[in-house]
Ligand SMILES: Cc1cc2nc3c(=O)[nH]c(=O)nc-3n(C[C@H](O)[C@H](O)[C@H](O)COP(=O)(O)O)c2cc1C
């Protein structure tokens with residue numbers, strides 16, 4: 191019988207639990223591009239309260255991107271210094287940590303907002319080179335791995351999406367070609383670093399094609415996958431039935447690939463998660479808003495003080511781009 195708090199292996203790591211913390215906005219960072227004491231404290235709180243694996247908030251590959259005001263930047267002069275502090279804090283509690291690196295708008299080689307079908311080979315090489323430099327910085331900062339944001343609406347997910355990619359060269363057309371840019375990035379990172387490479391990848395409209403994407407990534411160097419979806423305001427509200435589709439798809443992926451697969455959110459109930467990990471092939475679940483609501487909730491679950499997150503899934507924190515709960519009531 192599996193349990194959230196048994197100590198599963200996840201690739202080369204042994205985890206304190208099956209729960210992965212996903213981050214998103216680092217709005218506390220808006221005015222000063224270095225990490226504040228609050229942020230260091232948040233990582234310490236997460237790490238000492240039974241999380242299995244941490245992914246950071248978004249780290250923008252490019253400084254002037256759609257969300258760069260609310261994210262960290264790989265180009266910050268203080269990136270390595272600050273994140274060395276973060277990684278050493280969480281490692282004290284034997285928690286591995288991955289740096290989530292992505293970009294939304296493609297502004298490279300002096301051009302702005304390049305559409306997927308207009309990318310030149312030179313542009314593709316520039317993006318790949320930038321990811322390689324980012325991965326080297328991530329390794330210097332002491333991270334255990336990197337998460338490539340190739341899901342949600344990040345730019346690389348748009349290259350993979352058959353509805354957006356109409357290219358006729360080696361980077362378009364069949365599924366392998368659409369995933370090629372990501373595979374080449376994974377290979378570059380593996381050659382230059384020892385980082386674990388996780389891919390945050392979408393369930394697109396076409397489930398068969400989405401499964402094929404996951405298999406191709408797994409067979410071509412990805413060390414683990416986190417399954418998510420294009421998001422709409424309604425998507426991750428309580429009781430949304432399309433959450434079941436994500437579970438169904440994630441179960442299918444986990445049963446067909448030989449690397450760890452993380453269900454990307456929508457869970458808030460310990461008993462439901464324990465049922466899921468015992469009744470399906472899913473072994474790991476990531477959570478985002480429950481940690482914003484209460485970064486210590488996993489300790490409460492483990493110590494039988496509660497078993498359901500008090501997050502109301504109102505999404506106010508998401509829309510305000512905050513990593514702090516905006517519902518002010520008693521916990
Ligand atoms: C309305 C909404 C939109 C989101 N959009 C994004 C996004 O564009 N990129 C991203 O990395 N995460 C996004 N997230 C966060 C994550 O996808 C997170 O995994 C998701 O909230 C599910 O986890 P949770 O149910 O534990 O919060 C969004 C979350 C919400 C609630």
Ligand code: SF4
Nearest residue numbers: 501502505507515516
């Ligand atoms: S603001 Fe709403 S969605 Fe965000 S953590 Fe608080 S209750 Fe949950």
